[in-house]
Amino acid sequence: MQFLSVLAASLVTVASATNYDVSVGANGQLRFDPETVTAAVGDVVNFTFHPKNHTVSQSSFNEPCVKVADGFDSGFMAVAAEGGDLPSFQVTVNDTNPVWVYCRQTGHCGKGMVFAINAPADPNPHSFSAFQQLALSINGTNTTSSSVSASASAYVTPPAPSEVTVTATVTVASSTWTTTYASYDGTPPPTPAAQPQDHKITVGANGQLAFSPSNISAAIGDTVTFEFHPKNHTVTQSSFLAPCQPLADTSSIHQVGFDSGFNPVASESSNLPTFQIKINDTAPIWGFCGQTGHCGKGMVFSINAVESGPNNFAAFQALAEHVNGTSTTSGSGTSTSAPSSSSTKASSAMHIQKSPVVVVLVAGLAALFT
Structure with missing residues (x-):
């Protein structure tokens, strides 16, 4: 009976897990789509590979384009063309700590092809945008010099600009019209x-x-x-x-x-x-x-x-x-x-x-x- 109870509890956990689908290199773009997910323990992130040849490799925040020694790595997944069965790779989330990921193909990480699970939100200095910017700033190099590492740890990337979409009525002279635009804190009205x-x-x-x-x-x-x-x-x-x-x-x-x-x-x-x-x-x-x-x-x-x-x-x-x-x-x-x-x-x-x-x-x- 004890075994049956444990089995039943395990089945409930599996049934309640959420699957997150992430495209790798879809439409020829050097990016993961979406670039971040927020997942609970037991959730599964399913990476689907599109043409050409990419990887899903675990890295760290301070070295975004370097695979960690004990991290996961899909290996290269060469895909000739869209259509047919696309290869996939799954990661099951064991805790809610941030997980940092990149594509190991030459030059891709340096173009911002990175991904994160449970990354802190901006303006946290360890947000996904800060992680991606660090990958861009070191140009995807596989090793970082002590000077780069030191400056990266000392420098705090400013938060990403925050915008909201608003609708406003504009009146100029005898003309009046309605406009929808992206507004940032502190920007003047659209006159x-x-x-x-x-x-x-x-x-x-x-x-x-x-x-x-x-x-x-x-x-x-x-x-x-x-x-x-x-x-x-x-x-x-x-x-x-x-x-x-x-x-x-x-x-x-x-x-x-x-x-x-x-x-x-x-x-x-x-x-x-x-x-x-x-x-x-x-x-x-x-x-x-x-x-x-x-x-x-x-x-x-x-x-x-x-x-x-x-x-x-x-x-x-x-x-x-x-x-x-x-x-x-x-x-x-x-x-x-x-x-x-x-x-x-x-x-x-x-x-x-x-x-x-x-x-x-x-x-x-x-x-x-x-």
């Missing part, structure tokens, strides 16, 4: 400027690795014109938590972002090329120079940053300098970049013109008992 103005920002003037001014406020309908000076710079939109990477490379919602491309200017030239964007809403805009090493030296800018909160310009620039301008756009190895999606979300500013311990169950294990 267009009565007289739109153009804001000028110089890029690399006087040989300095700087945008000047580097932090401005602009109203809806205003334009911002970037004027390039010698030598060779870019104006590239990024995000607060990944200051030195193009927004298109890091956005989980397929934002494209603007990018001027490189604008080489000779030292004796008087014909200075420009690049212009239009302000469509009051959400903060973050940007950087894509030239090698420039972002890591603080060559970043912001438009409508909320200076009263933690996601201010100084924090953005400090984060750029902390990650030393790490860019993961030149990853090596067998990895392939994800194709661009036809479903995109418009960025805040649009380009107008450019002049000149865990139990691991591998799927298929049951076959041993059939």
Whole structure:
């Protein structure tokens, strides 16, 4: 009878467990989808592998792209094409401590292909966004130098910007309309400027690795014109938590972002090329120079940053300098970049013109008992 009681209790536990499905590399993207789950003891996380060749490997927060010695590892799962049976790998949750995961394929972790179970929420310094940013900042390297490890442990990543979607009625002169937009704490209401103005920002003037001014406020309908000076710079939109990477490379919602491309200017030239964007809403805009090493030296800018909160310009620039301008756009190895999606979300500013311990169950294990 005692055995039957234990068996019945075990069956109840199994029956009440929740299964979480996670796609690995779906649609050619270097990401887990979803990227985090919150699970109870006994729950099962089921990873399904999509083309091409990925792994599900356990790491640690401080070394996101290094497999822990006793951690689980699916091994490489090569998938030729969608359709048919897709391989899977299961992890059963034994406790509620955070579990950190990454893809071991060359270059993938450095592009942010990481995952977590029971990660603390922002603004906790050990949140998933902080974990992913650390993977991006070390460019997915398999070893971390003592200086990187020390700086990573001493530096606290600012919290991710928090936004809410609101609907507001806007009245300008004799016109009234309703608009829905992303609002951040401290951002002004979505009222267009009565007289739109153009804001000028110089890029690399006087040989300095700087945008000047580097932090401005602009109203809806205003334009911002970037004027390039010698030598060779870019104006590239990024995000607060990944200051030195193009927004298109890091956005989980397929934002494209603007990018001027490189604008080489000779030292004796008087014909200075420009690049212009239009302000469509009051959400903060973050940007950087894509030239090698420039972002890591603080060559970043912001438009409508909320200076009263933690996601201010100084924090953005400090984060750029902390990650030393790490860019993961030149990853090596067998990895392939994800194709661009036809479903995109418009960025805040649009380009107008450019002049000149865990139990691991591998799927298929049951076959041993059939």
